[in-house]
Amino acid sequence: MSEEALRTENISKSFGRVTALRDASVRLNKGEVLGLLGDNGAGKSTLMKILTGFHKPDGGKIYFLGKEIELKSVSHARSLGIEPVYQDLALVNELNVYRNMFLQREIMVGGPLRILNDGAMREFAREHLNEMGVNIPSVDVEIARLSGGQRQAIAVARSVYANAKVLLLDEPTAAMGVRETAVILDLIRRLKERGDVSIIVVAHNYAHVFEVCDRVNLLQNGRITFDRATKDSSVQELLNLVLHEIREARGQVGKA
Amino acid sequence: MPGDKVDSLPTGKAQIPGAESHGLARRAGLFLLHSREASIALAAIILIIYFGSTAAAFLSPGNIANLAEYAATTAIIAAGEVMVIICGEVDLSAGNVYALSPFVMYFAHQAGAPFVLAILLGLLAAAAVGLINGFITVVLEVPSFITTLGTLYLINGFTLTISNGYPVQPNGSPFIINFFGGTPISQISWAIGITLLFQFILNKTRWGLHTIATGGNLLGAAEIGIKVGKIKIGNFIICSCLGGLAGILDTFRISSIDPLAGGTDIMFMAIASSVIGGTLLTGGSGTVIGAFLGAAVLGILKNGFTLIGVSAFTFDMILGAAILATMIINVRLSRLRAAGGKR
Ligand SMILES: Nc1ncnc2c1ncn2[C@@H]1O[C@H](COP(=O)(O)OP(=O)(O)OP(=O)(O)O)[C@@H](O)[C@H]1O
Ligand SMILES: [Mg+2]
Numbered sequence: 001m002s003e004e005a006l007r008t009e010n011i012s013k014s015f016g017r018v019t020a021l022r023d024a025s026v027r028l029n030k031g032e033v034l035g036l037l038g039d040n041g042a043g044k045s046t047l048m049k050i051l052t053g054f055h056k057p058d059g060g061k062i063y064f065l066g067k068e069i070e071l072k073s074v075s076h077a078r079s080l081g082i083e084p085v086y087q088d089l090a091l092v093n094e095l096n097v098y099r100n101m102f103l104q105r106e107i108m109v110g111g112p113l114r115i116l117n118d119g120a121m122r123e124f125a126r127e128h129l130n131e132m133g134v135n136i137p138s139v140d141v142e143i144a145r146l147s148g149g150q151r152q153a154i155a156v157a158r159s160v161y162a163n164a165k166v167l168l169l170d171e172p173t174a175a176m177g178v179r180e181t182a183v184i185l186d187l188i189r190r191l192k193e194r195g196d197v198s199i200i201v202v203a204h205n206y207a208h209v210f211e212v213c214d215r216v217n218l219l220q221n222g223r224i225t226f227d228r229a230t231k232d233s234s235v236q237e238l239l240n241l242v243l244h245e246i247r248e249a250r251g252q253v254g255k256a
Numbered sequence: 257m258p259g260d261k262v263d264s265l266p267t268g269k270a271q272i273p274g275a276e277s278h279g280l281a282r283r284a285g286l287f288l289l290h291s292r293e294a295s296i297a298l299a300a301i302i303l304i305i306y307f308g309s310t311a312a313a314f315l316s317p318g319n320i321a322n323l324a325e326y327a328a329t330t331a332i333i334a335a336g337e338v339m340v341i342i343c344g345e346v347d348l349s350a351g352n353v354y355a356l357s358p359f360v361m362y363f364a365h366q367a368g369a370p371f372v373l374a375i376l377l378g379l380l381a382a383a384a385v386g387l388i389n390g391f392i393t394v395v396l397e398v399p400s401f402i403t404t405l406g407t408l409y410l411i412n413g414f415t416l417t418i419s420n421g422y423p424v425q426p427n428g429s430p431f432i433i434n435f436f437g438g439t440p441i442s443q444i445s446w447a448i449g450i451t452l453l454f455q456f457i458l459n460k461t462r463w464g465l466h467t468i469a470t471g472g473n474l475l476g477a478a479e480i481g482i483k484v485g486k487i488k489i490g491n492f493i494i495c496s497c498l499g500g501l502a503g504i505l506d507t508f509r510i511s512s513i514d515p516l517a518g519g520t521d522i523m524f525m526a527i528a529s530s531v532i533g534g535t536l537l538t539g540g541s542g543t544v545i546g547a548f549l550g551a552a553v554l555g556i557l558k559n560g561f562t563l564i565g566v567s568a569f570t571f572d573m574i575l576g577a578a579i580l581a582t583m584i585i586n587v588r589l590s591r592l593r594a595a596g597g598k599r
Contacts, residue, residue, distance in 0.1 A: 049479075052479070053481075054478070054479055073481065074478070074479065074480065074481035075481035078481055084479065084480075086476070086479050088475065088476060088479070089476070090473070090475070090476035090477070090479040090480045091473065091476060092468065092469045092472040092473045092476060092477065092540070093472055093473065093540070094468055094469075094471075094472040094540040094541050095465070095468060095469065095472065099465060103465075103469060103477075103480050103482070104466075104480050104481040104482050106462050106465065108462060113456075113457065113461045113463075114461050114462040114463065115460055115461050116460055116461060116462060116465060118460075
C-alpha cells in the first residue's frame, strides 16, 4: 500500500443548523490525483477549506504525511506545503497579476517597513506563467481586467508556484473554455508525472475526473460514500450510482 | 512600429497601437483619466487661480500660511481615514481623538512627565481608542460606522469630563512648540511627510498590499492566509494616532487646548478629503496624496469664500454643492477609467 500524503478521520463541520460534513474520511496517497465528486452543497468546498486551514473542524482528525496535525491557519497549512485553489479563487481585483501571485508570500527587500521587491516578483511571476503556458497580456494588469478563465489559470498557477506538496483544487476548470480546460488538465498530468505532489481535484465533470485522476471519491451528505481507483470504475458506473439514488429518493417521496 | 524609439517603461505601454499619434490635449486627457490624483490637483489649481484673481488677499503670505495650517491638519487625519477606508471600514471618532490626545498630553505634563513623553502618552491614548474601535469592529463584529459613532460620543464626553469643559494653555520649550506644529512650515511639513510616508506604505510595503487586499476581497484575502483582522485593527490604530497627532500639532499652533475643538467637523472634512481625493468608500482602492489634495481643495474653498465675503450660511451651501459636484465628476471619471481598459 502506498504512503499517505493527507488523510482525514471522521471530520465533521456545521454552520449553525446546517451540517456540511459528518464523519468525512478521505485519504490522499503520495503522488496521487484524487477526484472528489458530489452534488452542490454536498460539502466538498467545506472539506477543502478544512484541509487548507481556513475552517476549523468541529470534530475528527487530520493526518499529514502520517502524523496527526492541527492546521492552525491558512498560513500554517501553506507553510507545510498544502496549497489551496478556492472555488472563489481568492484573487484581489484591485491588485495586478504578480502581486496576486505572491499574496501573503511576498518577496521583500526587507527593512522595518517590509518594503516589497516588485521587480523580483514581476520577473518570477512572468517566468512562471510563461512556463505554465498561461496566456495573459502582462503581469502588470489588474486581475479585474482578465477573463474568468485567465483568473482561474492564475489562481492555479499561484498554488503550483509555491513548491506545494499537496494541492487542493476546488473546481479548477469550472468557468473555463475547452482550450483553457485542456491546459489545466494537462498541467495536473504534468504535476503527476513529476511525482512529488499529491492533488485533490473537486469537479462536477465526471469525464475530466476520469481523465486525470487515479482514484475517485463521492461525497454525499457530508460523507464519503464511494472510493475506487478510476481504472476499476467508469463514468457510467458512477452516473448509474448517482442516478439510481435520485430515482430511489424520488420513489420514496412518491410512496410517502 | 519602428524599432528605434521604444519606451523604456517595462509595462509595455509603448505598444498601444497608434498611441504616439495622438495630440497633446488627448494625452493630457488620458493622464487626467488614468491618474486619480490629477483631476483633484487640477481642481485645486483652478480654484487657486479663481480666488487669486477675485480676492487680493488670497495669495498674501499670511493667508497662504493660514490655508496651509488648516489644510495640513485635515490632511493628516485624512491620511489615516484613507487607510481605514481602503480596508473597507470608516472611523468617525478620529475628530474626537483630535481633542482627547492634547488633554492627555497636558495632564501627563502637569503630572511631571517631560514633554516628549507627554506627547507619546497622548498618542498612546489615541492608539488605545484605535484598538478599541478595531476590537469592537473585528472581534465583536459591529459595523465600524456604529462602533466609531459610539466611541465618538464616548470620547467626547470623556474629554469634556476630564477638562471640565474648559480650554487650557499648553506650555513647552520654543523648540518643542516650533517642532510640533507651532509654525506653518512645521505644520505643513508634518502633513507632507505623513502623506508621503503613508502613500509609500500603501503602494510599496506589505502592510499596504494587505490593506488593499483586505478591502478589495475580504474573504479571498483571509482564504489565502492574510490576517485581515490584524490589518483592520492596525489601520484603526493608525487612523486614531494620526487624529491624536493632528490635535497635538494644532494645540501648539493655536497655543490652546480646547475640549470642543475638532470633533465631527474635522472628521467629516477628513473623510470628505479622502473621498474627493479618489478613495472609494467601498474599499480596496485609495490614495493618500489624493486625500492631501482633497484637503487642500476644501481648505481653499472655505478660505476663498470667506475672503470674497460669502456669509457662513451661504458658504455651507456652496461647500455642500461643491462636494457633490466634485464627487459626481469623480464618479464619472472613475467609470470612464474602469471602462477604459476593460474588454
Ligand atoms: N461559511 C458558511 N456559512 C454557512 N453555511 C455554509 C458555509 N459554507 C458552506 N455552508 C453550507 O454547507 C453546505 C456545504 O457547502 P459546500 O460549499 O461545502 O458545498 P459544495 O459541495 O462545495 O457545493 P458546490 O458544488 O455547490 O460548490 C451547504 O449547505 C452550504 O450552504
Ligand atoms: Mg464548492
